[in-house]
Amino acid sequence: MARPEDGAAPPVFRVESSRVLALETGILSPIHFVVVTIGSAGDLFPFMAMALALRAAGHRVSFLAPVQHAPFVEGSGLDFIGLPADEAVLHDPDLWHPTRGFGVVWRATRPGMARFNAFVDALPGDERLVLLVHPLALPEADLCRARRPDLKVAAAYLAPQNLPTVHDPLLVGPWRVPSWVPFSARRALWRWGARTFIDPVALPEVNAARTARGLPPMASLLSDLFGLADLSLTLFPEWFAPTPPDWPQPLARAGFPLFDPKPDAPLAPELLRFLDAGPAPVVFTHGTGNFQASAYFRDACAAVRQLGLRAILLTPQRDQVPADLPTSSLWQAYVPLRRLLPQVAALAHHGGIGTTAEALRAGTPQLVVPLAHDQFDNAARVTSLGVGASLRADRVNAARLAGKLTQLTDIAVARQCAAVKARFEGSDPMRTVVERLEALAGEGGHVVEQARATAGGNGPQ
Template sequence: MQFILVTFGSAGDLFPFLWMGRCLRARGHRVDLLGPEQHAPFVESAGLTFHGLPADPAVLDHPDLWHPTRGLAVVWQATRPAMAHLPQLVEALAGDKQCVLLVHPLALPEADLCRLASPGMKIATTYLAPANLPTVHDPLLLGPWKVPRWLPHGGRRWLWRSLAARFIDPVALPSLNAARRQHGLAPVRRLIEYVPAVADLSLALFPDWFAAPPLDWPQPLFQAGFPLYDPDPDAAPSCELRTFLAAGMAPVVFTPGTGNRQARAYFEAAAHAVGALGLRAVFLTPYRDQLPPILPPGVCWQEYVPLKALLPHVAALVHHGGIGTTAEAMRAGRPQLVVPLAHDQFDNAARVESLGVGASLHARRVTPARMVEALQRVVGIEAMQARCAAVAIRFNGAGSADPLCDRLEALASG
């Protein structure tokens, strides 16, 4: 069988597709992966055939990229130039052969156009986090705002449509409908209702104990576990980091995400907080210029360390709330302080708190004093550590992509 995988964004968006792609390849299928050209080393090391898509790194400096309501529009605009190539690329790869197009949800409009050249093509989409699937059921957050339980479903639908009409549709629909007109297709009125209806199969890449599927998620839907993929599973911490870890008490790790170049205030607050509390810390970021010029004693900077290798040696993880980072902290049984900025991060933070494995602090409210207070809620709290250990047990035996691949093969042959 042939599978064409399409994604964009950061490594956190790429790794789940590598997880699926490697499993499909191991089962004898042809797998082509289309993604941002800068991810070529990751894809090639995974043994998959790679087709690079143009990507502008300048988007990482856009002032609204991490805005709670305007961030999605920035991502949409940044990805459209690459997605415009999708129908032509997929037609060349698929030809008249039957195949499955497995795509990131924001690639679904272009995936829909791919059907015109390949009517027998099946489309599957992967939702990496619960917040990527709109619902009117509890627990419901719209960005950072919690929707009260007493609000009826009709009111919740109105809220969804209002937010989309203000922040998403004006950005997305003009170019989308222009492309559809060129192919003689009817215009889309609401993106939030159109996108979930495109796929023949929706995949939720998180377990039901983290988010049980409500009645209004798209069907058919297959729910798998977290796609915990490590590009170098046998990697060990650097000599510098091993020396640091052995020199004192377990540190707190701070990471705002590998794609965040706007975290200077975050690291300044972190440096103050660990100093005030007498803690040690590891600062993870590929961008050294975000850190204080001179790091305090007891703080170690690393460009990148696989979390699987690092987290067993730390006291807690402070992070942005990306779903992959959230899952890695739970697998390691470590308390986490989630500092969400945008996208799915607020919902992930709320689920961490609900499970009792961490706390949260809105990124726009971060100050040195608030960082101190938030760390005191997660570091060294025995009850939270016990809860983290209990949740970590749920990962035992998890991680196989085989059940998901079974479902994709059934879609391909159906």
């Protein structure tokens, strides 16, 4: 896993000086934002970006995240509360299974969520309080609201797949539902998926906790979870995923946060020498949290050898990379993608939303090799935009990788990459996030109840 350099300055989020002065003089009232996330660095960084932006706007911020991410947060100035997490989950082969992966992630988050509840319960009752949480923390956020009805809850969604819909593109794991399948069948498919893969894992514990706090039980996590937030935020833009009619309301759209804790870190000398020594290479990664990618990197080496290309292999685990790398390939534990991607020919990766967004911003053709979670949906959107190709991880071999990489050299792909790159110019997603969260704190009543009254519910029914 990447580690920030000692003394690295955190990114600066600027706000209007008149607004900060108003907060300091009491004309505006500061809000206490409790920002909560789970998961890997890919989950951490967008929430850290929001926490820093809220702090820059003059608010008190408490940042709750898995304790192993402390090295990323140290030096940022955030009030960090480490949540217990078992890193052994990274070695569970089911973590990257298309249907069993949810259960692994859910069970890994529960100890931290208990700490989250205890933290909020102990806060002073006279604060203006907003909980900004990862979607998997929504059940606990609702428990906090049962004791403090005045607090507000906002959920931030990092990828489109995190929000259920019956509209296209509709994927069940790696399997895409044809566009001609009627909505009635699509809703039945969602209900079947919830009953089979999600509710047996999550509902018993969730409903036991709800009963203990005097809340009614959920009928299904999938249908009930997304109606809990007073505000839903998407951390991806409309052009990447247009808003379907069955996403929860109220909904605020913001762009990709694209956060790096050390954006100005210099590239390693051996990497600079490698980049200068020949044609632009292809970069291969399969996620910092993937401990099961040895076959992927072995096939990547064979594919570039077949095509006569150079390669950079990114993984914190050196033992996943072949020991006898030729001079045309280089292993690196970590490189900031925003520094590296403008200098490479293509990026092959797992389809995590943060990696996907960095390639879109850089205008880099990408080959998405999805394993689980939101990665199949992200891959579908990359191919739909015309900026890359996709190959399921369970179908990877050297010949298929080589064939897909060849597709990325098409002039039409380069043209689309440039067009998408231009969409990032002038984007200020954190300003949107701060403004919408401040507006939420100033609203009266439970906003989700108002939305339900007008929208008739949330999520696929």
